Amino acid sequence: MCLALQFYRRTDDVSNDMEEMDTEFQQKASVSKKNKGDMEKPPATAGTDSNEAAHDSGSFTLAHLLLTAELRRPLFVACMLQVIQQFSGINAVCVLSHFTFTRLLSCNVVCLSVCL
Numbered sequence: 001m002c003l004a005l006q007f008y009r010r011t012d013d014v015s016n017d018m019e020e021m022d023t024e025f026q027q028k029a030s031v032s033k034k035n036k037g038d039m040e041k042p043p044a045t046a047g048t049d050s051n052e053a054a055h056d057s058g059s060f061t062l063a064h065l066l067l068t069a070e071l072r073r074p075l076f077v078a079c080m081l082q083v084i085q086q087f088s089g090i091n092a093v094c095v096l097s098h099f100t101f102t103r104l105l106s107c108n109v110v111c112l113s114v115c116l
Contacts, residue, residue: 005014065071085091 002014002018005017006012009017065075
């Protein structure tokens with residue numbers, strides 16, 4: 001992983017990044033162990049915030065996605081983009097471009113169409 005990080009950072013000194021990733025991993029592992037120990041505790045009371053409880057336990061449900069105000073708008077945008085793609089026909093163009101280029105052009109251009 002160090003070589004990949006050096007390639008993408010375009011520098012040989014990635015020790016700070018590696019240390020940061022290691023500390024984040026250790027923190028996440030300790031939180032994971034803590035949550036496993038908390039599973040034996042009784043469920044959250046009705047007075048606790050449902051967003052906090054879902055975030056702390058690491059679980060994520062469809063209900064949480066739909067009921068959280070800050071997630072509703074990005075979900076709507078993503079769904080509308082998919083609808084626009086379907087109605088514009090770009091999905092069909094992408095899927096059928098390989099067959100079109102195969103019939104019309106040589107093999108070298110077919111390889112190019114797959115890359116598109």
